[in-house]
Amino acid sequence: MMHMHKYEKIWLFFGIGSLFVFLAVLGVGAFAQGTQPPSCLTTIDPEKVDQTPPFDKPGLVKTGDNEYQLNIVASAFAYTPNQVEIPKGAKVTINVATKDVIHGFEMAGTNVNMMVEPGYVSSYTQTFDKVGEYVILCNEYCGAGHHLMTAKVKVVEQ
Amino acid sequence: MMNGTWKVDARDGKLAMAHIYVAFVALALGGLAGLLQVLVRSGKFELPAGISYYTILTTHGVLLGLVLTTFFIIGFQFAAVSRTAGTLSDRVRFWGWVGFWLMTIGTAITAFYILIGEASVLYTFYAPLQAHAGFYIGLTLVVVGSWISGFAMFAHYAKWKKAHPGQVSPLLTFMSVVNMVLWLICSLGVAATVLFQLIPWSLGYVDRINVLVSRTLFWYFGHPLVYFWLLPAYMIWYAIIPKIIGGKMFSDSLARMSFILFLIFSIPVGFHHQLVEPGIDPAWKYLQVVLTFMVVIPSLMTAFSMFATFEMYGRSKGATGLFGWLRKLPWGDARFFAPFIGMLFFIPAGAGGLVNASHQLNQVVHNTIWVTGHFHLTLATTVVLTFFGAAYWLIPHLTGRVMTKAMNRLAIIQTIVWSIGMIFMSSAMHFAGLLGAPRRSAFSTYGDAPQALEWVPYQIAQAVGGTILFIGIILVLIIVTNLAFFAPKGETEFPVAEVAEQAERTPLVFENWTLWIGIAVVLILIAYTVPFIDMIQNAPPGSKGFKLW
Ligand code: HEM
Ligand SMILES: [Cu+2]
Numbered sequence: 001m002m003h004m005h006k007y008e009k010i011w012l013f014f015g016i017g018s019l020f021v022f023l024a025v026l027g028v029g030a031f032a033q034g035t036q037p038p039s040c041l042t043t044i045d046p047e048k049v050d051q052t053p054p055f056d057k058p059g060l061v062k063t064g065d066n067e068y069q070l071n072i073v074a075s076a077f078a079y080t081p082n083q084v085e086i087p088k089g090a091k092v093t094i095n096v097a098t099k100d101v102i103h104g105f106e107m108a109g110t111n112v113n114m115m116v117e118p119g120y121v122s123s124y125t126q127t128f129d130k131v132g133e134y135v136i137l138c139n140e141y142c143g144a145g146h147h148l149m150t151a152k153v154k155v156v157e158q
Numbered sequence: 159m160m161n162g163t164w165k166v167d168a169r170d171g172k173l174a175m176a177h178i179y180v181a182f183v184a185l186a187l188g189g190l191a192g193l194l195q196v197l198v199r200s201g202k203f204e205l206p207a208g209i210s211y212y213t214i215l216t217t218h219g220v221l222l223g224l225v226l227t228t229f230f231i232i233g234f235q236f237a238a239v240s241r242t243a244g245t246l247s248d249r250v251r252f253w254g255w256v257g258f259w260l261m262t263i264g265t266a267i268t269a270f271y272i273l274i275g276e277a278s279v280l281y282t283f284y285a286p287l288q289a290h291a292g293f294y295i296g297l298t299l300v301v302v303g304s305w306i307s308g309f310a311m312f313a314h315y316a317k318w319k320k321a322h323p324g325q326v327s328p329l330l331t332f333m334s335v336v337n338m339v340l341w342l343i344c345s346l347g348v349a350a351t352v353l354f355q356l357i358p359w360s361l362g363y364v365d366r367i368n369v370l371v372s373r374t375l376f377w378y379f380g381h382p383l384v385y386f387w388l389l390p391a392y393m394i395w396y397a398i399i400p401k402i403i404g405g406k407m408f409s410d411s412l413a414r415m416s417f418i419l420f421l422i423f424s425i426p427v428g429f430h431h432q433l434v435e436p437g438i439d440p441a442w443k444y445l446q447v448v449l450t451f452m453v454v455i456p457s458l459m460t461a462f463s464m465f466a467t468f469e470m471y472g473r474s475k476g477a478t479g480l481f482g483w484l485r486k487l488p489w490g491d492a493r494f495f496a497p498f499i500g501m502l503f504f505i506p507a508g509a510g511g512l513v514n515a516s517h518q519l520n521q522v523v524h525n526t527i528w529v530t531g532h533f534h535l536t537l538a539t540t541v542v543l544t545f546f547g548a549a550y551w552l553i554p555h556l557t558g559r560v561m562t563k564a565m566n567r568l569a570i571i572q573t574i575v576w577s578i579g580m581i582f583m584s585s586a587m588h589f590a591g592l593l594g595a596p597r598r599s600a601f602s603t604y605g606d607a608p609q610a611l612e613w614v615p616y617q618i619a620q621a622v623g624g625t626i627l628f629i630g631i632i633l634v635l636i637i638v639t640n641l642a643f644f645a646p647k648g649e650t651e652f653p654v655a656e657v658a659e660q661a662e663r664t665p666l667v668f669e670n671w672t673l674w675i676g677i678a679v680v681l682i683l684i685a686y687t688v689p690f691i692d693m694i695q696n697a698p699p700g701s702k703g704f705k706l707w
């Protein structure tokens with residue numbers, strides 16, 4: 001139907017070709033290697049977070065050999081707990097739930113970065129291989145104290 | 159046949175100019191807010207009189223993201239359809255004015271509630287933060303006004319088609335129609351959440367809101383919104399710039415095809431803004447990521463078309479060698495220079511966009527200031543510089559004036575100032591974002607965290623760049639005021655390009671609206687039906703409203 005210039009055909013051929021290679025890489029990463037973005041489907045009553053396990057006792061819990069759960073409650077404008085020590089090399093599943101509005105949960109310098117929305121549990125598993133101090137902060141606007149909403153994680157030698 | 163001295167009818171010109179005035183007033187006020195933001199974020203300055211950073215940021219986002227863009231686009235498109243499909247009928251023009259006043263009144267209402275501090279919810283107004291109902295009602299009027307203007311343009315197009323059976327419509331009219339169809343389909347999403355969820359909830363008729371449904375409806379709108387901003391810039395690149403440089407359009411058909419592809423692929427993709435949120439199965443996210451990336455195809459076509467036009471023109475002027483044609487381009491003409499610089503900025507901007515939309519990489523940058531750096535390249539540089547470049551001929555055309563040499567020189571300087579300011583501000587935002595610095599946040603050291611202290615130098619660089627940008631805003635306001643009120647009287651051309659001789663006839667299939675809208679709707683249904691039903695069926699208890707500012 002439509003005629004294209006030869007150079008345009010070449011340009012589009014390579015452009016679209018690399019596009020599909022790129023999408024295939026993302027797809028293999030997601031479905032064959034399991035690197036999906038945080039997409040937890042568990043729901044929770046946002047008004048009963050404090051009574052709902054595991055958020056009734058927020059904090060770090062050992063669940064296996066070198067495996068942990070870190071359960072955190074987010075609310076305007078704080079995380080509970082707001083200081084955590086994690087042994088180096090630990091594989092930690094972080095669960096976060098909010099009692100009020102939407103918050104962010106970002107651990108700067110790591111891949112931990114997820115939205116925390118009322119009614120849902122946000123979850124992501126991360127292994128901490130480097131000793132150091134990481135700042136957790138809220139990166140979704142939640143109100144006047146949004147930029148003060150923070151917590152600290154220390155990864156320490158075992 | 160339709161080129162040369164055709165002038166937009168004076169009455170249509172007034173309608174277009176009314177929109178453009180509002181757009182530039184929004185730029186002035188929004189720019190001031192932007193300046194305050196970068197100063198606050200540098201940590202060296204605090205807002206006086208207890209003004210909240212987030213009130214300022216809401217003002218900036220609403221005025222520049224929603225008001226400046228929508229008003230300029232609708233004003234420009236009214237001028238473009240009048241220029242290419244003939245003077246508007248009295249009825250169409252009347253409805254155009256109805257649309258204009260609804261949008262203007264809506265803007266005033268929304269601005270009022272923001273400024274009295276009843277709506278510091280940012281321009282994305284995510285529930286369960288709850289603004290005063292007036293904020294949502296004002297926004298509704300803006301959207302309804304834009305719909306009325308859209309239908310006025312459709313009616314004008316239909317009239318042209320009726321008078322010219324079997325003929326291909328003028329390119330700029332066709333493109334305006336595509337953009338308004340895109341806008342109409344996507345704004346149904348935001349209208350749904352505002353009318354059925356947010357307004358009843360903020361008025362107290364219902365107690366609770368489904369947060370994820372509201373966000374999903376918002377982002378169903380939010381991504382096509384950026385294409386609604388971008389397509390008018392593409393209209394200018396495809397159909398106007400070739401004339402400004404004295405060349406021809408590379409191909410009319412390819413231009414139409416790329417617009418149709420944008421229409422189809424820019425809507426079923428909102429999940430790429432929701433990649434790191436709970437409650438959505440990652441397989442559906444991935445599907446929408448794939449659809450998102452399809453817009454790479456029309457983007458590549460556009461890039462090819464533009465540079466082919468430039469090269470063809472340069473060679474026709476005797477340029478030789480691989481890049482000799484570059485020297486033949488009219489660098490001293492601000493009508494060309496500003497949009498061209500905008501195009502250049504789109505290269506890194508597009509690359510950044512690929513990162514943002516990637517299933518996994520998004521997690522690295524989501525809600526960091528990287529994202530802000532990204533759309534100050536796409537929207538606040540590529541689109542805005544193109545609009546400025548268009549204003550330099552559109553305003554004098556509509557007001558019966560001419561741009562003086564001095565103003566043209568100032569416009570070149572403006573473009574350079576903008577570029578320098580943006581390189582500073584946007585690069586600093588990108589780098590700080592990669593280190594984790596969040597967006598939408600007043601200055602904070604997060605309890606003197608060493609990581610947060612590393613971001614401060616970048617924030618100072620942002621303040622330097624932002625201050626330079628603000629000078630750019632002052633310059634463009636001087637130019638625009640001059641062109642609207644003080645420039646010498648005279649005739650300025652509304653340039654519309656002709657198609658190159660070797661390009662072939664445009665097939666009529668591009669105007670088979672049932673086909674294209676049908677495909678768009680099918681893709682939307684495929685991408686959204688199942689996850690949307692999931693959200694409703696597995697919904698958690700809803701949320702009450704919160705006013706936390
Ligand atoms: C003087 C020029 C400008 C400066 C200094 C500036 C500065 C900024 C800054 C620092 C932010 C981020 C604040 C934060 O996240 O805490 C921001 C956000 C934003 N800017 Fe600009 N900007 C300017 C011009 C523009 C223009 C021309 C546009 C659009 C046409 C624009 C659109 C936006 C939008 C939509 C946001 C997002 C607001 C939000 O996240 O809620 N800006 N701007
Ligand atoms: Cu927050």
Ligand SMILES: [Cu+2]
Binds near residue numbers: 380381384430
């Ligand atoms: Cu998007």
